[in-house]
Amino acid sequence: MSLNSIFQYFVPKDKKIFFPLFEQAAVNVVEMATLLVKAVNAAEVSKRETLYQQIDKLENVGDEITHQIYLELGKNFITPFDREDIHSLATAIDDVADLIQGSANRMSLYQISEMTEPIQKLSDLILQASIDLQKAVGELKDLKNVRNIAESCIRINSIENQADYVFDRAVADLFLYEKDAIRLIKYKEILAALETATDRCEDAANVMESIIVKNA
Amino acid sequence: MSLNSIFQYFVPKDKKIFFPLFEQAAVNVVEMATLLVKAVNAAEVSKRETLYQQIDKLENVGDEITHQIYLELGKNFITPFDREDIHSLATAIDDVADLIQGSANRMSLYQISEMTEPIQKLSDLILQASIDLQKAVGELKDLKNVRNIAESCIRINSIENQADYVFDRAVADLFLYEKDAIRLIKYKEILAALETATDRCEDAANVMESIIVKNA
Amino acid sequence: MSLNSIFQYFVPKDKKIFFPLFEQAAVNVVEMATLLVKAVNAAEVSKRETLYQQIDKLENVGDEITHQIYLELGKNFITPFDREDIHSLATAIDDVADLIQGSANRMSLYQISEMTEPIQKLSDLILQASIDLQKAVGELKDLKNVRNIAESCIRINSIENQADYVFDRAVADLFLYEKDAIRLIKYKEILAALETATDRCEDAANVMESIIVKNA
Numbered sequence: 001m002s003l004n005s006i007f008q009y010f011v012p013k014d015k016k017i018f019f020p021l022f023e024q025a026a027v028n029v030v031e032m033a034t035l036l037v038k039a040v041n042a043a044e045v046s047k048r049e050t051l052y053q054q055i056d057k058l059e060n061v062g063d064e065i066t067h068q069i070y071l072e073l074g075k076n077f078i079t080p081f082d083r084e085d086i087h088s089l090a091t092a093i094d095d096v097a098d099l100i101q102g103s104a105n106r107m108s109l110y111q112i113s114e115m116t117e118p119i120q121k122l123s124d125l126i127l128q129a130s131i132d133l134q135k136a137v138g139e140l141k142d143l144k145n146v147r148n149i150a151e152s153c154i155r156i157n158s159i160e161n162q163a164d165y166v167f168d169r170a171v172a173d174l175f176l177y178e179k180d181a182i183r184l185i186k187y188k189e190i191l192a193a194l195e196t197a198t199d200r201c202e203d204a205a206n207v208m209e210s211i212i213v214k215n216a
Numbered sequence: 217m218s219l220n221s222i223f224q225y226f227v228p229k230d231k232k233i234f235f236p237l238f239e240q241a242a243v244n245v246v247e248m249a250t251l252l253v254k255a256v257n258a259a260e261v262s263k264r265e266t267l268y269q270q271i272d273k274l275e276n277v278g279d280e281i282t283h284q285i286y287l288e289l290g291k292n293f294i295t296p297f298d299r300e301d302i303h304s305l306a307t308a309i310d311d312v313a314d315l316i317q318g319s320a321n322r323m324s325l326y327q328i329s330e331m332t333e334p335i336q337k338l339s340d341l342i343l344q345a346s347i348d349l350q351k352a353v354g355e356l357k358d359l360k361n362v363r364n365i366a367e368s369c370i371r372i373n374s375i376e377n378q379a380d381y382v383f384d385r386a387v388a389d390l391f392l393y394e395k396d397a398i399r400l401i402k403y404k405e406i407l408a409a410l411e412t413a414t415d416r417c418e419d420a421a422n423v424m425e426s427i428i429v430k431n432a
Numbered sequence: 433m434s435l436n437s438i439f440q441y442f443v444p445k446d447k448k449i450f451f452p453l454f455e456q457a458a459v460n461v462v463e464m465a466t467l468l469v470k471a472v473n474a475a476e477v478s479k480r481e482t483l484y485q486q487i488d489k490l491e492n493v494g495d496e497i498t499h500q501i502y503l504e505l506g507k508n509f510i511t512p513f514d515r516e517d518i519h520s521l522a523t524a525i526d527d528v529a530d531l532i533q534g535s536a537n538r539m540s541l542y543q544i545s546e547m548t549e550p551i552q553k554l555s556d557l558i559l560q561a562s563i564d565l566q567k568a569v570g571e572l573k574d575l576k577n578v579r580n581i582a583e584s585c586i587r588i589n590s591i592e593n594q595a596d597y598v599f600d601r602a603v604a605d606l607f608l609y610e611k612d613a614i615r616l617i618k619y620k621e622i623l624a625a626l627e628t629a630t631d632r633c634e635d636a637a638n639v640m641e642s643i644i645v646k647n648a
Contacts, residue, residue: 070422074429084300084516109388172541181397181613185404188617206502213506286638290645300516325604397613401620 017072018080019141025065025093026134032058032100033127039104040115040123052104059101066094081140081211089211092204093133099197100126103190110186118170119187122163122194129159129201136208146212153205163198167191233288234296235357241281241309242350248274248316249343255320256331256339268320275317282310297356297427305427308420309349315413316342319406326402334386335403338379338410345375345417352424362428369421379414383407449504450512451573457497457525458566464490464532465559471536472547472555484536491533498526513572513643521643524636525565531629532558535622542618550602551619554595554626561591561633568640578644585637595630599623 032055039051069090073079079086103123106112136152139145170191178184248271255267285306289295295302319339322328352368355361386407394400464487471483501522505511511518535555538544568584571577602623610616 070426071429074426105384109384110391111388168537168541172543175542175614175618179614181617182391182395182400184614185397185401185617186391210502210506213503286642287645290642321600325600326607327604398607398611398616401613401617402607 017076018069018086021065021069021072022089022093022137022140023134025062025069025090025097026130026137028058028062028065029093029096029100030127030130030134032062032097033123033130036100036104037120037123037127039107040120045113049108052108055101055104059097062094062097066090082214085207085211085214089137089204089207092200092207093137095200096126096130096133096197096204099193099200103193103197106186106190106193110190112186112190116170116187118166118173118191119194121166122191122198125159125163125166126194126197126201129156129163129198132156132159133201133204136205140208140211143212143215146216149208149212153209156201156205160198160202163195167195233292234285234302237281237285237288238305238309238353238356239350241278241285241306241313242346242353244274244278244281245309245312245316246343246346246350248278248313249339249346252316252320253336253339253343255323256336261329265324268324271317271320275313278310278313282306298430301423301427301430305353305420305423308416308423309353311416312342312346312349312413312420315409315416319409319413322402322406322409326406328402328406332386332403334382334389334407335410337382338407338414341375341379341382342410342413342417345372345379345414348372348375349417349420352421356424356427359428359431362432365424365428369425372417372421376414376418379411383411449508450501450518453497453501453504454521454525454569454572455566457494457501457522457529458562458569460490460494460497461525461528461532462559462562462566464494464529465555465562468532468536469552469555469559471539472552477545481540484540487533487536491529494526494529498522514646517639517643517646521569521636521639524632524639525569527632528558528562528565528629528636531625531632535625535629538618538622538625542622544618544622548602548619550598550605550623551626553598554623554630557591557595557598558626558629558633561588561595561630564588564591565633565636568637572640572643575644575647578648581640581644585641588633588637592630592634595627599627 035051035055035058039048039055042048042051069086073083073086073090132152132155136149136156139149139152143149171188174184174187178187251267251271251274255264255271258264258267285302289299289302289306348368348371352365352372355365355368359365387404390400390403394403467483467487467490471480471487474480474483501518505515505518505522564584564587568581568588571581571584575581603620606616606619610619
């Protein structure tokens with residue numbers, strides 16, 4: 001039993017503050033991932049640039065939400081879950097947003113014109129993981145459907161494994177077939193940013209699993 | 217209200233231990249950043265090498281100070297701020313020092329002879345952010361001038377944004393104009409280390425903002 | 433004196449849960465490092481591939497152990513050391529395992545045929561650091577031989593310094609003599625993963641030093 005678990009018996013938990021913020025952060029990540037999937041499947045460069053800019057704006061929105069969670073954490077002695085878990089979950093979701101924006105930013109800066117299959121697959125996996133992230137976060141507020149949270153977390157872990165596989169295969173192929181070192185660097189960095197986004201989804205899932213264990 | 221806030225009413229805070237250490241750490245970073253700016257503006261290679269070595273020495277000094285803060289944190293049950301904030305602030309300042317040294321180390325190892333404008337600009341931004349870091353850290357001990365801390369933190373955030381912009385532009389230019397892949401790698405890594413130093417200054421600013429909120 | 437130090441006088445510590453898990457995690461890292469040293473010294477490619485696969489399997493074992501430690505941390509209010517130290521130590525040991533596997537994975541994906549001297553030296557240093565890690569972790573359960581822990585930690589720090597030196601020298605040599613940019617990228621990334629493994633050993637040593645200080 002954690003310190004928070006003891007306090008929760010005599011102090012009302014203020015769930016009204018934290019849960020809507022987490023839900024906003026997760027919805028924002030799903031929107032960003034949706035834009036990313038659109039961008040890597042768009043035929044026109046100008047269309048892509050517009051999507052990159054929309055991703056940028058949503059990343060700023062995500063920063064605001066994360067900042068708000070940290071501020072509330074500083075102001076509230078009693079929190080619905082362990083403080084460290086609230087902090088870690090907020091950070092993990094923010095990192096997913098940062099990496100989606102970072103991937104899009106590199107595609108724009110490096111003037112990537114050819115969207116390869118691994119880029120499209122990884123973007124798709126990020127969207128899938130984000131949707132499960134949002135589902136799980138939405139269930140945190142009452143913990144009535146712990147099984148749903150657990151299942152989303154398991155799916156996120158499986159998606160992350162698939163992303164690892166796609167990334168490893170794609171990088172090996174780059175080293176085998178790409179003779180232009182500068183192109184190789186560009187694609188490798190974009191693939192790495194995309195793959196790391198799924199790692200951060202897994203981090204968020206791990207925090208939620210830990211929350212379930214503590215509050216079971 | 218945090219656990220520390222409760223304890224602080226009946227246990228005297230030992231500010232004498234932590235604040236001088238934080239001030240030393242911040243002053244050390246300002247000195248390192250000053251040497252870095254000198255190095256990237258020095259015409260002679262031998263002069264630069266001397267400066268790189270001085271940066272190395274100061275990084276060791278910084279390590280000692282950080283280690284001391286961690287040791288004191290282990291020995292003291294009551295701390296002037298939340299333990300996690302003291303740990304995070306010490307780590308962030310130490311990371312800035314590591315990245316300044318890491319940038320200088322790469323310049324030396326990669327035998328960078330031409331100091332480009334983005335390298336000079338980023339080094340300058342690191343120095344500016346370090347000076348604001350030192351100012352803010354210096355105000356932590358009595359929290360009489362919370363506004364000064366807040367203003368330094370806002371400036372650090374703005375400097376980090378400028379550094380992001382300079383970095384993105386410089387990397388895009390490398391991919392556009394640098395045809396030598398090995399040179400591209402060298403410059404890109406140095407720019408990345410410099411830019412990350414400003415990120416860690418922002419991390420330190422975020423911890424200080426959090427300290428202000430909790431102790432307001 | 434920490435919060436845990438106070439509680440430990442009236443609540444029995446459950447050492448039976450955490451220490452065997454830490455010991456398993458450390459033994460697992462030593463086994464992984466032993467396989468890595470074998471792989472980078474193996475003459476036949478097929479032999480190496482078998483060793484890489486064994487490393488992969490042990491990394492999964494390590495993940496399970498780390499997950500178990502996190503779960504126990506969630507379930508137990510009283511821990512033998514500060515919760516944050518248990519978490520940090522488990523994370524640092526897991527990171528060492530990840531980086532050994534990551535290094536092996538890159539050697540396999542990049543189809544590295546020539547194992548250079550710096551790769552062999554760094555692998556050897558990882559093994560040495562892992563052995564000291566295991567020794568120190570094994571002494572944590574009774575803290576009767578604090579000096580042994582301290583000496584292992586000092587040796588790990590010294591090994592990390594040697595690894596830094598080998599890495600810096602090897603990367604400088606790559607930039608001086610390797611004209612094939614793609615080969616340079618491959619080797620540089622493998623060297624970086626190996627060197628970072630020793631950094632994470634040092635992180636683990638730092639946590640153990642902190643545990644000694646708090647419980648002295």
